Amino acid sequence: MATKVLVPRLGEGVDEVTVTKWLKQVGDSIKELEPLLEVNTDKVDTEIPAPASGVILRIDMQEGQVGKVGELLALIGAAGEVVDSGQWAVGSEGKSKVESQKSEPQPVTFDLRPSTDLGFISPVVAKIAAEHGVDLSQVSGTGMNGRITKNDVLAFVEGQRSKVKGQMAQPETFKPSNLTLETGTHDTLIKHSTMRKSIAQHMVDSKHTSPHVLTVMEADMSRVFKHRAANKAAFERDGVNLTFTAYFMMAIVAGLKAFPQTNASWTDEGLLVHKNINLGMAVSLGEDGLIVPVIKNADNLSLLAMARSVNDLATRSRNKKLQPDDVKGGTFTLTNHGVSGSLFAFPVINQPQAGILGIGAMQKRVVVIPAKDGTSDDAIAIRPMVYMSFVFDHRILDGASADWFLAKVKETLENWS
16 A cells, blocks of 8 residues: 655644655655655755655655645555556556556655654664763754764764864855856856745845844954863863854853843834844855754853854754754844955844844954053054944844944953953
């Protein structure tokens, strides 16, 4: 009896997906849990595994089509099995044929929402973890439903063995690889991807929604540099790369705590001040665009926990292992536009948030150090400096209140201890 492949529930409030790519075609053989197709929702690409082994008998939803949870995607069965509406049916030799005979496929639906515990651990994974003394609660699972795989454990072990190279200021920089096109004698049309369409719509909607205002300050990162240099090795022993992003996130938390109105959203009834601080972190995917995973309850995290979360979300973003829930619920966003050398920028607000903070490239510059006692001469020094561009919704914040928040972020970074 054929098995139905249905549109899965990928997260709370996720009612539909867009089919982006079929990894198997009609007539192909497939094993249970082998990736069958890719779908997109909220800019997150997710692989859907096969619920059973067999042959792809029929594909009911084509690439680019939108499907709601529970709708039929495909049928999997035995070679030669006859299914209703033989439009895509295949015979024992894999050739298409039309049949009118009907069979009733067995529906199977995956719930791919991430579990809250370790979930199923295979004997092989448990054995490898025991041999290397790995605490599986520290390992990020990349398998279906967040399951920890053998490769996840081996990658964690390798990460513990090798020293993570320190980064000057920003995480990995993406460089263009194939922007040069051979257009010949005619113009070239590059089809928009689902993600690019989603980004475009979100940006236009944001500009139509909020009056954007920009304010810029610069911060002396000397104390952060010293703290990172003194603690980087200790963090590496815990398998965590201490990037500067974690410090910026902690400084934002301090600013949002001091000025809760910045951690808010505009509604027609009034200002909705959010109880939790959920920080979005813009991650570049190179030419594929960018995505903003969210660190939930960031105000409860230590620097170590924050750095671990930053590492995890950045890695899973670039490996397309995010779940839809990972990009929901943000109350404020950080974007590190300095990865490509930009000094300051005018980021677009991630609706319905009150603002977004952009971090420029960190540079050593000559600055004037004012005399503290007011009597001595000022001094000139070389310091690692960074511009911080804060774009805010003028319906929620005015110039003064926005500057108070940004000044608190600056103060936190410059007085890090």
